[in-house]
Amino acid sequence: MKRIKLLDKEFALTIPGSDIKKATWQMAEKMNQDLKDKNPLMVCILNGSFMFSADLLKLVEFPCQISFVKLASYEDMGSTGTVKELIGFNEELKGRTVVLLEDIVDTGITVESCVNQIKKTGAKEVLVATMLFKPAACQRRINLDYVGLEIPNDFIVGYGLDYNGYGRNLPDIYSLVK
Ligand SMILES: O=P(O)(O)OC[C@H]1O[C@H](OP(=O)(O)OP(=O)(O)O)[C@H](O)[C@@H]1O
Numbered sequence: 001m002k003r004i005k006l007l008d009k010e011f012a013l014t015i016p017g018s019d020i021k022k023a024t025w026q027m028a029e030k031m032n033q034d035l036k037d038k039n040p041l042m043v044c045i046l047n048g049s050f051m052f053s054a055d056l057l058k059l060v061e062f063p064c065q066i067s068f069v070k071l072a073s074y075e076d077m078g079s080t081g082t083v084k085e086l087i088g089f090n091e092e093l094k095g096r097t098v099v100l101l102e103d104i105v106d107t108g109i110t111v112e113s114c115v116n117q118i119k120k121t122g123a124k125e126v127l128v129a130t131m132l133f134k135p136a137a138c139q140r141r142i143n144l145d146y147v148g149l150e151i152p153n154d155f156i157v158g159y160g161l162d163y164n165g166y167g168r169n170l171p172d173i174y175s176l177v178k
């Protein structure tokens with residue numbers, strides 16, 4: 001099993017990029033059926049979702065607008081429990097179908113906070129797409145409309161996810177070696 005070192009921590013390859021690619025195709029296929037007449041606003045939640053959003057959005061075949069928000073709740077290797085909004089929405093969301101694009105739903109705190117905020121704007125519906133989901137870590141009752149891969153409750157890096165800013169560019173996903 002391939003291993004890498006980022007700062008003081010060691011990580012082992014657990015999800016190859018080929019598995020991520022396959023899951024992305026499957027999500028896009030479902031979205032192409034569900035969203036073709038909805039003219040959605042696709043919202044990439046920065047930073048982590050930049051790679052997933054770019055790969056997914058190249059595969060969508062329906063008309064859509066694309067925007068970005070920047071939220072942060074994770075520090076070092078754990079959730080702080082609060083979501084900081086670093087860059088917010090500037091679009092009119094009233095009456096729109098909004099699709100949030102996340103790299104990972106872990107505790108669910110980030111996505112829950114974002115969905116609640118958008119609902120208050122009068123959006124018609126808010127859908128959530130996440131490449132990765134940790135069911136064993138999730139502390140919130142949230143509806144996930146599109147899930148790429150369910151994963152164990154381990155700290156991971158790669159494909160947008162970082163350890164103190166490092167590792168986001170890796171095309172595969174690596175798990176912390178304890
Ligand atoms: O379900 P949760 O426990 O809320 O965790 C999920 C969030 O954690 C990561 O963001 P992070 O706060 O690390 O910011 P980043 O995207 O800039 O890395 C990830 O991109 C999600 O937005």
Ligand SMILES: Nc1nc2[nH]cnc2c(=O)[nH]1
Binds near residue numbers: 161
């Ligand atoms: N890097 C990283 N960020 C996260 N944000 C929420 N869960 C994780 C995780 O497992 N790894």
